[in-house]
Amino acid sequence: MLTILFDGVAYGMVLFVLACGLSVTLGLMNFVNLAHGAFAMAGGYVAVTLVNRHDAPFLLTLPLAFLVPAAIGLVLERTLYRHLYTRSHLDQVLFSIGLVFMSVAAVDYVMGSQQQIIRLPGWLQGRIDIAGVGVGRYRAFVILICAALAVTLQVVLARTRFGAQLRAAVDDARVARGLGVEVSRIFALTFAVGSGLAGLGGALGAEILGLDPHFPLKFMIYFLIVVTVGGVSSITGPFLAALLLGIADVAGKYYVPGAGGFVIYTVMIALLILRPHGLFARAR
């Protein structure tokens, strides 16, 4: 029972890291980026390739799993995404679906369509007993890293100058620009960091969520749920939403395997209808 809860928390933490970048682009910048999962997949494949083919130490690959998608994100933002901020949602949806299709086919072509299994170092395998509860070492490791990331993000957003500028730019881009905030630079940077975090999540989650070329499509709906259910007013909303989703999904699959995705989708639809602004947010 507690083990399931623990696995659920680990799963939810990974979902949070995966989705928090999206909560900025979608929630704050109001850009429907369905291709977010593609960045996560990029991070996952970077880690898997380095570890499995080049015998790189797992810990060392994590920063790269952040940097590579962040760089891709930055380039794409500057060249393509930037032009679409003011377009209709339909355009954004079509554009990002196009990116997803391209990334899925490209990864399939380069890496093959099989499921990738990351080789974890020995000290992360197996279980340890904490107060009689069997806890997977890797999951404990993931929870620690993700919790640290969540706290860092919250501090950056709430306490630093950059965070203040980002919040200002999102609240009213014109006024922020008038006050000397370089809005487009901030957006570009935020987009890059969001993509990087997705990549990191993809690398950490390769073991928990699985990794194959259809990753962006399979988990798109999960990211969207985290963001829309969590709301966008703070980082806490998506964090709690991700935890809830993770626990519910793991517990649901364990206790009522027949129900499968029903619970998740039904809850999502109900929530969207009843609380269009998110579970924890007040209407803006």
Next chain:
Amino acid sequence: MSPDVEAVAGARRWLAGRARWRWWEIAFWLAAAASFVLLPSRHLILAEIAILGLFALSLDLLLGYVGIVSLGHAAFFGVGAYAAGLMAKHVGGEPLLGFAVAVFAAATVGLATSFLVLRGADLTRLMVTLGVAMLLGEAANQWSSLTGGADGLQGMTVAPLLGLFEFDLFGRTAYGYALVVLFLCFLIARRIVNSPYGLSLRAIRDNPLRAAALGIAVDRRIVGVYTLAAAMAGAAGALLAQTTAFVSLDVFDFNRSADVLLVLVIGGAGYLYGGLIGAVFFKIAADLLSAQTPQYWHFWIGLILVVLVLAGRDRLGERLSALARRARLTGGAP
């Protein structure tokens, strides 16, 4: 005549003018009919095109005329396909009866879920429609005693159409059947969008608030047209099930919803022919691309989407129509 009567008469004349058949519309349908006679070896892919065109036409009613962005239109396609498949398997192979039941089933599901898209902005609708499609796909997957689950629905026997035309290997009956259904659905759609009702739909698309202020019952119109679009998507699904005598889980696939959106966008939304023209382009492109790179043709589809959006899909249409206008002007002068 009082000004009111005059205005109503003017509006009638305007609508009647819009409803008049243009020469190119007649040419389009004549060409479609000619393809049945002239391209007997291509009947299978033509049938696929007609089915996809009908599916895109149904989405056009939503996207092009009411402005609802749906990422889960395959839900109704799937319901229609499974309903037709189950009818053929358990009740009887009569295609028209199965077709009617499938359309009715899809319309019912459409009506039931239409209330979910009334609230919220684009993003909420996107996710709700996507969620409904996922939910139905999951249901079909889990309820494998009825649907066959991941193996697909096998053992359908489809009786000859009207007791006369057997569904053959070359798709002759399939294409004829699909084309007739497509044409009938098109007539219905055309009649509706060129009526005062259709005009009020466009008012909702352009500005729901103002439409409501003018006294248009926005919610009721959305429910109505959503149900109609669902019924037509179900018709397309039923056609696919009956002409291939097989239904599998991929009728609910996200890719199917995304593809039909692409088809409509290629052809242009909001004038009914977009979905049909888009379907022709899409199927031919898919055929060529998948002959070149069987597994990876979605890459090129994605590329087309990205380029299309960046180039500006509205501007593309405008540019073409501007070109056509100029051609007409210069063509008229000596």
